[in-house]
Amino acid sequence: MALHDQGCQRRSARQKAELPLEHVDLAFSDWQLWADAPHFSRTAFAETLDGGQAFRWNRIKNCFEGRWAKNTVRLRQDNSGILWCAPTGDNPEAVGSALAQYFALDTDFAGQTDALPWRSDPVLKTAIEAFPGLRILRQPLGETLFGFLCSSTKQIPQIKAICEAVAIDMGDPLPDGSHALPSWAQIAAAGETRLREAKLGYRARYINQTAVFLSQNPGWLDETEALPTSEARQRLISLPGVGRKIADCVLLFGMGRLEAFPIDTWVQKILVRAYGLEGWKSDPLLDFARVHFGPSAGLAQQYLFAAARAGLIAKK
DNA sequence: GCACAGGTAGATT
């Protein structure tokens, strides 16, 4: 009981300061080598987890702690590779298979990267060389949609804080004392007011409308995932609050469609500055990206985004 | 006080 109270106190204090949650180490298993782990450079490991693809990873001490679906996992990189640990009692085989799906181990990102036009594109070459092993995550579809519905004109730390607040308020508790993101039914039941209390502002109305629709149409997102990319995109855009950019984020980070190329303010600036496309708007830039980067344009986008965040390319 | 931040939808030109 005393332990529980202490944890809650710590959590609320940290929430106010918008710092990552910290959980009781005793609740976690020993570190285990992730034998199937993909190769990551240090930079790519951090950027893949905490670079704006997903909003539920936090640096804790010498590791990253993340959540998706009903999973809580800690990952740490050392000279032997990637190590993981999970709440005591979690089935190691289930964790392994959850990791395999989340990290899209069935996708050959090294091969997709090599097929990008880096040989003739020095900007892309710089970005790829700075983040060797960068991957596109394959996140649960609904969670990806929720995260990016929260994202408009918000910075990553704020999006993470909102996701955490909504999870604590509406989501199921997890074995380590943290919370999963809520289902659409849970969000719809909570309503717009509670979403606004999580500091969602004008996004709350869209998210509530989307949650009401999706909870009344179970299977709709899975049906969408079965469609070709352009048809899936059209359906996603029909949801309240989802435009081209958020739809492309969902296609890329939640459905593994590497051709999807989200253009946000960062990517717009990168393309304009690095490729001399002054005055180009979003639609022509999409055509440029498709033609120049090819079928894995979305992977190129992630390299460029990472490199721009690091101040390596497209500087003023 | 004010501009700006991983956008979208609706109005106006």
Add this chain to the structure above:
DNA sequence: AATCTACCTGTG
């Protein structure tokens, strides 16, 4: 069809 503008909230 292209270009505003409102919409919440936090940060600098």
